[in-house]
Amino acid sequence: MNLLHIIENEMLAKHTAWRIGGPARYYAKATTIEDLRAGLEWAEQRNLPFFLIGGGTNLLVRDTGFPGLVMHYVNRTWRVTSETLQHETLGATGTLYVEAGAPMAGTVRRIAAQGWAGLEWAEGLPGAVGGAVYGNAGCYGGDIASTLIRAWVLVNDQLEEWPVQQFAYGYRTSLLKRLELENERLHQIETTKSTSQTSKIYRRAPIVLAAEFKLVRADPADLAEKMAAIATERKGKTPWGSSCGSVFKNPPGQSAGRLIEQTGLKGARCGAAEISQRHGNYIVNMGGARSDDVLHLIEMARSAVLRQFEIELELEVRIL
Numbered sequence: 001m002n003l004l005h006i007i008e009n010e011m012l013a014k015h016t017a018w019r020i021g022g023p024a025r026y027y028a029k030a031t032t033i034e035d036l037r038a039g040l041e042w043a044e045q046r047n048l049p050f051f052l053i054g055g056g057t058n059l060l061v062r063d064t065g066f067p068g069l070v071m072h073y074v075n076r077t078w079r080v081t082s083e084t085l086q087h088e089t090l091g092a093t094g095t096l097y098v099e100a101g102a103p104m105a106g107t108v109r110r111i112a113a114q115g116w117a118g119l120e121w122a123e124g125l126p127g128a129v130g131g132a133v134y135g136n137a138g139c140y141g142g143d144i145a146s147t148l149i150r151a152w153v154l155v156n157d158q159l160e161e162w163p164v165q166q167f168a169y170g171y172r173t174s175l176l177k178r179l180e181l182e183n184e185r186l187h188q189i190e191t192t193k194s195t196s197q198t199s200k201i202y203r204r205a206p207i208v209l210a211a212e213f214k215l216v217r218a219d220p221a222d223l224a225e226k227m228a229a230i231a232t233e234r235k236g237k238t239p240w241g242s243s244c245g246s247v248f249k250n251p252p253g254q255s256a257g258r259l260i261e262q263t264g265l266k267g268a269r270c271g272a273a274e275i276s277q278r279h280g281n282y283i284v285n286m287g288g289a290r291s292d293d294v295l296h297l298i299e300m301a302r303s304a305v306l307r308q309f310e311i312e313l314e315l316e317v318r319i320l
């Protein structure tokens with residue numbers, strides 16, 4: 001087992017796409033399941049909360065930071081296995097095994113260059129595989145729920161293999177996400193009751209270690225063309241500057257960005273954070289924004305949409 005290299009007071013702004021976030025009391029990288037287990041045990045022995053970060057692209061970390069151990073799973077190993085002997089034949093099937101620390105977009109680009117289709121919708125999707133599996137990331141006609149076969153998950157120190165059904169996926173949500181949010185809610189109840197009782201509330205949601213996806217043989221040139229079109233469309237829609245993508249989920253049959261736009265809040269500013277002029281569902285850090293600036297804009301947008309349309313917007317980003 002590698003010895004964990006634990007850093008104190010690591011600024012999480014360095015690890016989030018918003019470039020916002022105070023210090024993690026402790027921070028360590030994990031390259032193996034043993035590292036993760038060691039980190040979990042280390043935190044538990046000290047009665048500290050634990051948080052796993054992926055690419056930090058769907059995360060708002062408060063400026064007050066995190067009072068426990070933040071771990072970053074960095075294993076990026078992947079391999080493609082063909083399921084048929086005629087594996088060069090168009091339409092032949094295969095699978096991608098990939099560790100949770102691998103970048104989603106980079107991995108997809110590599111397998112597409114080898115002529116494997118199935119994940120090209122994730123061209124340009126920021127973040128790591130583990131974060132995407134956790135939140136059922138999706139775009140351009142695809143999502144994790146429709147392409148994942150199974151994943152390997154660490155549940156209370158036990159390694160389990162979960163078929164896709166076990167994740168109980170919904171739009172930008174999963175059993176993992178629901179468990180984590182429920183734990184957080186319990187934590188808030190416990191801390192308001194008594195700070196001395198908080199030890200048991202740091203039960204963790206399962207950790208994704210690796211995932212397996214369905215693949216189909218396709219012409220690399222066709223794939224490259226399709227992905228170039230997605231890249232161009234994505235580039236055209238994405239505002240300049242540091243952001244976390246869509247802040248809110250789209251309510252059924254509606255676009256959160258359009259609703260916010262209709263409230264006239266595009267371009268609204270708080271400190272150095274701005275509701276993007278280009279996309280109402282993006283909040284951009286214009287340089288030096290604080291977490292409270294973003295939280296203020298989130299509240300403004302949420303209450304304006306509620307007032308004007310009687311629609312309650314639900315957060316897509318995770319607040320730590």
Ligand SMILES: Cc1cc2nc3c(=O)[nH]c(=O)nc-3n(C[C@H](O)[C@H](O)[C@H](O)COP(=O)(O)OP(=O)(O)OC[C@H]3O[C@@H](n4cnc5c(N)ncnc54)[C@H](O)[C@@H]3O)c2cc1C
Binds near residue numbers: 051127133137139318
């Ligand atoms: C410019 C931009 C555009 C975006 N466009 C899209 C889009 O088109 N579609 C879309 O769906 N999203 C989009 N996003 C959001 C983001 O890319 C996805 O949600 C992504 O899947 C998050 O992955 P991550 O590794 O960065 O997760 P993080 O932000 O690091 O973490 C998010 C949550 O996942 C949990 N988590 C991370 N890794 C694991 C793991 N291994 N096991 C268990 N839990 C884990 C964390 O604890 C946290 O609660 C965009 C973001 C940006 C910045």
